[in-house]
Amino acid sequence: MKIASFEKDGKASYGVVTDDGVIDMGSRMGDQYPALIDVLRADAMDKVRSAAEGQSADFSLDDVALESPIPFPEKILCIGVNYGDRNAEYKDGSDAPKYPSLFMRTPGSLVGHGANILRPPESEQLDYEAEIVIVIGKAGRRIAKENFKDHIAGISIMNEGTIRDWLRHAKFNVTQGKNFVASGSIGPWMVTADEFDGFDNLRVQSRVNGETRQDDTTQNMIFDFEYLLNYLSTFYELKPGDVIATGTPVGAGTHMDPQTWLVPGDVLEIEVSGVGVLRNTIADEG
Numbered sequence: 073m074k075i076a077s078f079e080k081d082g083k084a085s086y087g088v089v090t091d092d093g094v095i096d097m098g099s100r101m102g103d104q105y106p107a108l109i110d111v112l113r114a115d116a117m118d119k120v121r122s123a124a125e126g127q128s129a130d131f132s133l134d135d136v137a138l139e140s141p142i143p144f145p146e147k148i149l150c151i152g153v154n155y156g157d158r159n160a161e162y163k164d165g166s167d168a169p170k171y172p173s174l175f176m177r178t179p180g181s182l183v184g185h186g187a188n189i190l191r192p193p194e195s196e197q198l199d200y201e202a203e204i205v206i207v208i209g210k211a212g213r214r215i216a217k218e219n220f221k222d223h224i225a226g227i228s229i230m231n232e233g234t235i236r237d238w239l240r241h242a243k244f245n246v247t248q249g250k251n252f253v254a255s256g257s258i259g260p261w262m263v264t265a266d267e268f269d270g271f272d273n274l275r276v277q278s279r280v281n282g283e284t285r286q287d288d289t290t291q292n293m294i295f296d297f298e299y300l301l302n303y304l305s306t307f308y309e310l311k312p313g314d315v316i317a318t319g320t321p322v323g324a325g326t327h328m329d330p331q332t333w334l335v336p337g338d339v340l341e342i343e344v345s346g347v348g349v350l351r352n353t354i355a356d357e358g
Contacts, residue, residue, distance in 0.1 A: 073121055074348075075226070076261035077108050077143055077184075078136040084143070086111075088120065089261050093129030094136060108262075109142050112209050112225050112312035117264060139184040141228050141262040142207060142313045148177040149304060150203075150232055150250065154319025156292045172295045172303060177317075181251045182230070185260030185350050189233060190357035191336065192252050197236035198334045198354065201320035202278035202286045202342040205230045206297060207262050208314040215305040220298040223310065226262035227274070229342050229350040230317045233257070236326050236333075257340075257352045258315070268346055271297045275345040276321065280338055288321030295319075 074089035075097075085098030086108040097120050098106070105111045111120055152173035183189060191198045209225025233256030239249035268274075271290060278286040290296065295303070300318065304310060325332040334340065338354040 073117075073124075073264045073267065074261045075108060075120070075141070075264065076259070077139045077141055079139060080131060080136045084139070087130070088124040089133070090129055093132040095124050095127045096130040097124060099130070107143070109145065109313035112142075112207075115210070117209070117225070137184065138186060138260050140179065140182055140258045141226075142315060144179050145313045145315045146311050147308065147314045148179065148182075148317070149308075149314065150175050150177055150317040151295065151300060151319045152246075154294050155288055155321045156294060157322045168294065172300065174304075175246050175250055177232075177256070178251050180253055182256045182258045183254045183352065184257065185352070187257065187352060188254070188355040189231070189257055189334070189340065189352045190252075190254040190355060191334065192235065192255070192357050195235045195237050196333055196335075197326075197331075198255065199234045199236050199325045200278055200280065200285070200334060200340055200342075201232040201234060201324055202276050203230040203232045203317040203320050204274055204276050204290065204344050205258065206300070206316040206318060208310045208316070209265070209312055211309060211311050212301070212305050213309045215301045215310070217298040217302045220301040221265065223301055224265045224271075224297070225312070226264045227268065227271070227344070227347055228258060228262045228315075229260070229276075229344045229347055231257045231278075231340060231342050231350060231352065232317050232320060234324075234326075254357070257350060259350050260348060263347050277343045278323065279341040279343070280334070282339075285325070286321045286323035290318075292321070293319065
């Protein structure tokens with residue numbers, strides 16, 4: 073089941089996405105579950121599925137503004153350097169990482185499908201990073217690797233956009249370059265975990281103006297989904313609605329020769345098998 077958060081005529085809602093559009097579940101179930109995160113917290117996805125059966129789409133996708141599947145999660149966790157060739161891409165002679173690199177993003181740094189990604193006036197080095205996203209459905213601490221699937225509500229897509237020359241303003245962190253307003257995107261929806269026959273061969277691609285830049289599968293991940301949930305839940309309590317961006321393959325603009333940045337008018341598409349395509353256009357901020 074595809075389920076999206078959206079805005080229609082200034083009102084936020086969520087719904088089941090079909091071939092004909094979106095079934096507005098917020099209007100049907102809003103008294104109990106006002107937002108998709110409330111559905112996850114109540115473990116009520118089966119109720120949403122049942123309530124949507126036999127219903128016709130209320131809106132076409134062109135008539136709504138798609139938002140982040142979970143507009144305001146408690147945590148947006150991002151994993152760095154997580155594909156087999158990424159460490160070598162840095163050309164620093166370092167060994168493969170023993171543990172995942174980790175940083176966090178704020179909700180305001182990400183826009184939904186179809187919205188403009190903004191290049192800030194402070195830098196021209198706006199880069200793309202295609203990532204597969206895990207949405208947590210069941211809370212957990214110290215999640216056993218053999219139980220990791222029980223905690224995944226679904227899969228989505230992120231452009232984990234980066235302002236490259238702001239990554240190292242301080243000695244140790246990357247937070248500044250990862251959190252410019254509207255510098256990345258997420259969506260267009262979440263596909264529930266039951267739609268996937270495992271997560272070990274999902275394909276992720278990025279395209280800029282139709283040109284493929286990144287193309288890899290989760291088979292090439294250094295730290296797979298089960299490792300990530302086990303590792304992250306050692307120190308975090310993972311909660312329903314938490315978002316985990318699982319890393320990007322080789323091919324980002326910063327590693328091209330010459331380096332190639334996104335510019336206004338560029339169309340960025342990120343595709344994940346079994347989920348769909350996240351599409352955004354680049355514009356200058358303000």
